[in-house]
Amino acid sequence: xxxxxxxxxxxxALLLGLxxxxxxxEPVNVVHTEKVQAGPYDLTVGFSTWPVxxxxxxxxxxxxxxxxxxxxxxxxxxxxxxxxDDGPLARHPRKRDVWGLDIQALPEPGTWTFTxxxxxxxxxxxxxxxxxxxxxxxxxxxxxxxxxxTIPLFGLIALIVIAWRRTRNTVRT
Numbered sequence: 001x002x003x004x005x006x007x008x009x010x011x012x013a014l015l016l017g018l019x020x021x022x023x024x025x026e027p028v029n030v031v032h033t034e035k036v037q038a039g040p041y042d043l044t045v046g047f048s049t050w051p052v053x054x055x056x057x058x059x060x061x062x063x064x065x066x067x068x069x070x071x072x073x074x075x076x077x078x079x080x081x082x083x084x085d086d087g088p089l090a091r092h093p094r095k096r097d098v099w100g101l102d103i104q105a106l107p108e109p110g111t112w113t114f115t116x117x118x119x120x121x122x123x124x125x126x127x128x129x130x131x132x133x134x135x136x137x138x139x140x141x142x143x144x145x146x147x148x149x150t151i152p153l154f155g156l157i158a159l160i161v162i163a164w165r166r167t168r169n170t171v172r173t
Contacts, residue, residue, distance in 0.1 A: 028059045028095045034132075038118045039125020041065070045114065046100075054109040055137040062089060062116070063098040071120035073099065078113040079106075089116075109136045 032050035036043040046061035064071060068091070076086035084107075092100025106112060114129040139145065 028061060028092065028100070030059075030061060034129055036114075036116060036127045036129050038116050038127025040122040041071075041118050041120060041125055041127070043116060043118070043127060045129055046098075051135055052106060052132065053135045053138050054107060055105050055142070057103040057105045059092070059094075059100060059102055060104060061092055061095060061098045061100040064118070064120075067097070068099055071118060073116055073118040075099075075101075076115040076117070077106075078115065079108055080110050081113075089118075106134050109134050 028046075029048055030046035032047045034045045034047075036045055042065040044061075044063045044065070046059075046063065048059035049056060052058065062073075062075070073089035074086060075089050077084050089099040092098055093102050110133075112132040112134055114132065116127045116129075118125050118127070140148075
């Protein structure tokens, strides 16, 4: 009974001790910031990777100077003048005191614009981060990457077919 209790207690301690959110994710490391003026609100836009490259995942943080308490907002992202995505500003999952996007990737290189519509105690306001230059995707083209990454799959399929044909022939004789 004592060994069982100690085993259960040890298992519970491991589960609770290792499953905390602070240990699961590293903190957001902002390496570059840009300032945006949205009416009376000063907003700092943070990037976890700089320069920004297409198809490269990074964290964005959007931090009003006096905090996000009592405020709401909408983020619209445009690429070369064409609306790509818009939605409400939400807390960053790993940096809860600011709004943000967690491991987001911008799909195309070119000129991006982030438009912020913020509503807070000083009233509604709009601001833009214009001319955010997104560089070409790092590494080889996506088609070539996929082609190279499927080589092991085709090798595995060939191995299974050869093994299946050999075992099928030995069963018949």
